[in-house]
Amino acid sequence: MDPKELAQQVIDGNRRALARAxxxxxxxxADHREQAIILMDALKASNRVALRVGLxxxxxxxxxxxxxxxxxxxIREGLKVAVLAVDPSSSRSGGSILGDKTRMELLSREPHAFIRPSPSQLELGGVxxxxREAVSLCEAAGYDIILIETxxxxxxxxxxxxxxxxxxxLLAPAGGDELQGVKRGIMEIADMILVNKADGDLKAAANRTCADYAGALRLIRKRSYDPEGYPKAMTVSALQDNGLTEAWTDMQTLIDWRRAHGHFDARRARQAEYWFAQEIRFGLLGQLDREPLKSMIAQLAGQVASGDITPSHAAHDVLTALREG
Amino acid sequence: MDPKELAQQVIDGNRRALARAxxxxxxxxADHREQAIILMDALKASNRVALRVGLxxxxxxxxxxxxxxxxxxxIREGLKVAVLAVDPSSSRSGGSILGDKTRMELLSREPHAFIRPSPSQLELGGVxxxxREAVSLCEAAGYDIILIETxxxxxxxxxxxxxxxxxxxLLAPAGGDELQGVKRGIMEIADMILVNKADGDLKAAANRTCADYAGALRLIRKRSYDPEGYPKAMTVSALQDNGLTEAWTDMQTLIDWRRAHGHFDARRARQAEYWFAQEIRFGLLGQLDREPLKSMIAQLAGQVASGDITPSHAAHDVLTALREG
Known part of the structure; x- marks a missing residue:
């Protein structure tokens, strides 16, 4: 099908078209990639902006x-929800998270929900x-909230x-000493920490864990793109549906503030530049994985290891071969 | 000068030729790089193997x-010593560590010593x-020990x-709680930790610090390329020339064991493969920093940020331009 027509069907809310896209x-x-670029270009016509929530x-x-x-x-609030996944392990195992829709039995039967498992057999760069493109497709298709799980x-x-x-x-209740298990870099990119399973026997532990993380978050340098009180930690119980309304209210407060102060658009602009740079790197380095260069590199690596050729000379030969096609 | 002739002069021990090389x-x-590759190839004739010591x-x-x-x-032991430096900050500041030879007043006047500051105005990849190539040049020139400072x-x-x-x-005496300042990754690549300034008022603190690091090193998984007792921590006083003979003996013990068990050559082979891969990456990504591509990327980045073009489309255009020269 013509990719522009496919884009229009996606925008019109055709689920099968979205899945095909x-x-x-x-x-x-390579020919699919050319079509994909035309498809993605044509999505701009929708002018829709969803809320993209990483989890x-x-x-x-x-x-x-x-x-x-x-x-x-x-969905009860009248919103349309898409769920996507980034699973770095799926390229190894061939399996994928979200592969089994029975994991979300109610949601998967909702007409206003769209669930798509992580593709298998792709490298992280490909995933x-x-x-990223599936997010844009769901956004153009009219989904209000796009959850991206990893x-x-x-x-x-x-x-x-x-x-x-x-x-x-999302965290589970734990002893305070397990706080170190969350890398500092992850704390720094989190906008909200939700300690789940705040129910039954684990409720007290969940409260303790939440307090620990709230303390840790206060140690993080104030970020210019956050209103007072963010990033924040709170407890929820997904099993008992407790705290999720409050969490959603806090998410909206944060996002409304960012929109009003220009941070929402600025973040998307920065992200687009990031992906532009990543796509170039990915495309350049991807050349090394294709024949005949791949074999040439493998052969030269052996000679480099045995000292028959210097690393610089071997690299020079590879780059020359690449330049001369 | 013909690079092969320059290589021969380096091998003959001509200091000026070494500096020129x-x-x-x-x-x-680009033309210098072509010559450099011929130069480096011609060094093989020396067949010399120095001990390369990172610091x-x-x-x-x-x-x-x-x-x-x-x-x-x-040098008192009859060895020839070269000192090189990798200074990631010099590309920014324009200055360089080792820039002032008065920092090593005695050594810099020794005919059996060769000191070369870190080049400024280069990116870390270039440094x-x-x-790496300067190390090979010093090795071919007959220096027995090459110290690479950073x-x-x-x-x-x-x-x-x-x-x-x-x-x-090399570490300074410190309170035990500062142990965390050394990243785990650095501990894992260290073969020996030397706690310096074990003299005067700092001697007790140096011993404590050394014991702390010795304990930390024991927690690191045993490495197949180390004999029993390595990696190790010890105290030295460079100021009073205490402990350096012992440290040198321990370095030789380690290296002799690695040579005898094939780890010395295996490590160099792995390193050569690493640099081969790095040189290719460096060469590929370096293309993006050259005109006219650099301007094209800068212009597209602006359009990507404003949403006028998708990241994938813009990257596709860059890669196409690159392929078509």
């Missing part, structure tokens, strides 16, 4: 339950591009935060 | 005094390549450890 942006084929949490913190309960709450592994949090207007860190 | 590898000009320490730990005293001790900032320790057979971390 995401499949197109996932493809690594990170290690396995076991109750991410699926949170998305299910939070998503259903948003990042596909998810497990807290390696660089995936950075990837997700760079495509989110708001970044949530 | 280093100037040549520092140059970013990291923050300002104030007494690095210059250590190099001065340690270097003079090596890395130049220093301040402990950012990535410079990784750069230096990737061109060293042995990596020393």
């Amino acid at each position: 995401i499949t197109l942006v996932e493809s690594a084929r 990170s949490g290690t396995p076991g913190v109750g991410k699926s339950t949170f998305i299910e309960t939070f998503g259903m709450m948003l 990042a591009r596909r998810t 497990v807290g592994v390696g660089q995936s949090e950075t990837v997700v935060s760079q495509m989110s207007d708001l970044f949530l860190l | 280093i100037t040549l590898v520092e140059s970013a000009r 990291s320490g923050t300002p104030g730990v007494g690095k210059s005094t250590f190099i001065e005293t340690f270097g003079m001790m090596l 890395a390549r130049r220093t 301040v402990g900032v950012g990535q410079s320790e990784t750069v230096v450890s990737q061109m060293s057979d042995l990596f020393l971390l």
